[in-house]
Amino acid sequence: MAKINLKSKKIFQLLLVVMILALGIVSFKFLSSLKKEPAKKERIAVAPLLNAMKAHPEELQMEIESFGTVQPKVQVQIIPQVSGKVVACHDNFVNGGFFQAGQTLVKIDPVDFELAVQNAEATVASAQVRLEQEQAEAKVAAEEWAQLNEGQTPLSPLVLRQPQIRQAEAELKAAVAQLETAKLNLDRTNVSVPFNGRVSEESVDTGQYIMAGQSIATVYGTDAVEIVVPLEDSELEWFDVPTTFNNGGNGKHNPGSKVIVTANFAGSFHTWTGFVVRTEGSIDESSRMVKVVVEVKDPFKLSDGRPPLTPGMFTDVKILGNKLSSVFRVPRYVVHNNDEVWVEQEGQLNIKKVNIIRLDTKYAYIESGLEDGDVVVTSPLDTVTDKMNIRVNIASQDESEISG
Numbered sequence: 001m002a003k004i005n006l007k008s009k010k011i012f013q014l015l016l017v018v019m020i021l022a023l024g025i026v027s028f029k030f031l032s033s034l035k036k037e038p039a040k041k042e043r044i045a046v047a048p049l050l051n052a053m054k055a056h057p058e059e060l061q062m063e064i065e066s067f068g069t070v071q072p073k074v075q076v077q078i079i080p081q082v083s084g085k086v087v088a089c090h091d092n093f094v095n096g097g098f099f100q101a102g103q104t105l106v107k108i109d110p111v112d113f114e115l116a117v118q119n120a121e122a123t124v125a126s127a128q129v130r131l132e133q134e135q136a137e138a139k140v141a142a143e144e145w146a147q148l149n150e151g152q153t154p155l156s157p158l159v160l161r162q163p164q165i166r167q168a169e170a171e172l173k174a175a176v177a178q179l180e181t182a183k184l185n186l187d188r189t190n191v192s193v194p195f196n197g198r199v200s201e202e203s204v205d206t207g208q209y210i211m212a213g214q215s216i217a218t219v220y221g222t223d224a225v226e227i228v229v230p231l232e233d234s235e236l237e238w239f240d241v242p243t244t245f246n247n248g249g250n251g252k253h254n255p256g257s258k259v260i261v262t263a264n265f266a267g268s269f270h271t272w273t274g275f276v277v278r279t280e281g282s283i284d285e286s287s288r289m290v291k292v293v294v295e296v297k298d299p300f301k302l303s304d305g306r307p308p309l310t311p312g313m314f315t316d317v318k319i320l321g322n323k324l325s326s327v328f329r330v331p332r333y334v335v336h337n338n339d340e341v342w343v344e345q346e347g348q349l350n351i352k353k354v355n356i357i358r359l360d361t362k363y364a365y366i367e368s369g370l371e372d373g374d375v376v377v378t379s380p381l382d383t384v385t386d387k388m389n390i391r392v393n394i395a396s397q398d399e400s401e402i403s404g
Contacts, residue, residue, distance in 0.1 A: 047389040050379040052344055054394060055328045055370050062238040062321035065361065068227040070263075070313045072220030073295065074195060081188045083212045084108035086204055097199045098222065098300075101192075106204060106216065108189040117186055120179035127175040131168035138165055195221045198300075200311075225299045225309055227261065228280065229317050230289040238358065239321035241276055241292070259294045260318045263309065270306045272296050276319060294319075327357070328366040334378050335364045342377035342384065343370070344392045349377065351386045 088107035092099050099105060202217040210216055239257040256276030262269055274296035283290055294317060299309035309315075334341060335356065343350045354369030370376070375392060 047347070047391050048381070049391045049393060050344075050377050050381070052375045052377050052379075052392040052394050053330075055330060055366075055374045055376050056372055057326040057328055059323060059325045060327050060329060060365070061323045062358065062365075063360075064231065064235050064238055064319040064321055066229045066231055066317050066319075068229040068294070068315055068317055070225050070227055070296075070299070070309055070311050070315060072311050073224045073226045074197075074221035075200075076193065076219060077215045078105070078191060078193065078217040078219060079213060079215050080106070080108065080191050080210055081212055082108060082113070082185050083210065084112070084189065086206050086208050086210060089204070089206055093199060093202060093217070095199055095201060099193075099197055099199070099219075101195050101197075104190040104192050105199075106191040106210075108191065108210070110186055110189040113182065113186040113189055116182040117179065120175065120182040124172070124175040124179050127168070127172040131165070131172050134164045134168045138162070191216075193219060196223055197221045220311065222300045224295055224297045225311060226277075227274070227294040227296070227315055227317060229292045229294055229319075230284065230287065231292055233283075233288075233290050236279075236290060236292075239276065239319045241279055258320045259296075260320065261294065261296055261309070262316045262318070263313050265307045265313070272299065272306075272309050292319075324357075324365070328370045329363050330366065330376055331378065332359060332362060332364045333380075334376055335359075341366070341370065342381075344375040344377055344390060347389055347391070349384065349386070349388045349390045351384070 085108065086106055087109045088104075090099065090103065090105045091097075093105045197219045200218050200220055204210055204216040240255065242256040256278075259274040259276060261272040261274050263272075264270075274294045276292060277295040278293050280291040280293060296309055302308065330341065335354075336342065339353055339356060341352050341354050343352050352369055352374075354366045356364050357367045358365040375394060377390070377392065378395075
């Protein structure tokens with residue numbers, strides 16, 4: 001009897017749990033049926049917001065930028081033309097020393113050469129005396145012939161001693177030439193160069209014996225230096241390279257473009273002014289670049305703390321080229337597919353074909369395809385379609401360069 005009551009109790013509890021769950025499900029469905037569905041809203045697509053700039057035609061001077069290393073315009077080895085013992089060197093005849101044109105840098109012992117001059121002078125005097133003697137004897141011979149053979153012409157020039165006179169004249173000329181050579185060799189004991197310069201290397205000192213033809217130093221001129229600038233051949237059309245045209249013997253010279261040279265020395269930037277003077281005679285075989293030569297005069301003239309423009313310095317070069325009018329200058333990165341620019345018109349993006357006449361490292365220069373006031377899109381887009389809706393934030397050109 002007790003077992004039957006326990007079983008009935010468990011069945012009752014189970015039925016009670018099932019009834020509670022069923023009541024909960026019914027209540028949830030009832031409450032859910034009372035809830036209203038939210039109103040459906042139409043989703044509006046927002047056009048992308050892009051940065052842009054207004055394009056205006058400008059009158060611009062083309063600037064061609066490159067680099068190069070300063071090198072001497074004139075550099076020579078000093079080679080004495082006579083041999084001898086060095087008796088003196090100029091105080092500035094050291095590596096890095098400056099000197100003036102015609103200044104004696106090395107003095108070779110002149111004693112032997114002075115004696116050679118004296119000996120040559122004596123030879124000249126002796127030859128002059130002999131010529132005068134022959135001329136006097138020829139005069140006497142002519143008088144004797146006239147007395148003995150009146151009205152007759154001598155059959156041989158030996159009668160009037162003409163060969164002897166010519167020989168004496170030749171000997172005098174040879175003696176004079178030897179004297180000039182001796183004087184020239186004496187002058188060559190003073191070793192100098194015909195330009196203002198600086199010593200870059202020297203290998204001789206006082207007391208040393210040097211031989212004719214032996215290099216004793218390397219020097220370069222300080223009146224001007226050159227910078228060889230590598231450029232693509234397409235850049236040559238944007239500036240002037242000097243040329244000379246012969247027209248009936250009258251040469252017409254076309255001057256080269258002005259150049260601004262900048263170098264960083266001792267932590268500061270300094271500038272010099274130069275000019276394009278020529279191109280080198282060949283194109284670089286490996287890079288296919290044209291080498292343009294820029295000349296800077298008075299590179300060692302100090303001004304406002306500016307150091308000398310010394311050979312070996314690395315420089316940045318800006319060639320101030322031709323001027324162009326009615327040209328649109330836009331940042332280079334706004335050009336797509338080599339000849340396309342995105343322009344905003346009435347809230348839409350328009351893809352315009354443009355004629356680009358030049359590209360440099362920063363800008364694209366457009367000759368046609370844009371109108372004054374066109375709004376050029378400067379922001380990048382992954383996917384672009386013509387006439388797509390856009391919004392723009394117009395910035396100045398400087399701001400657009402920073403954002404790019």
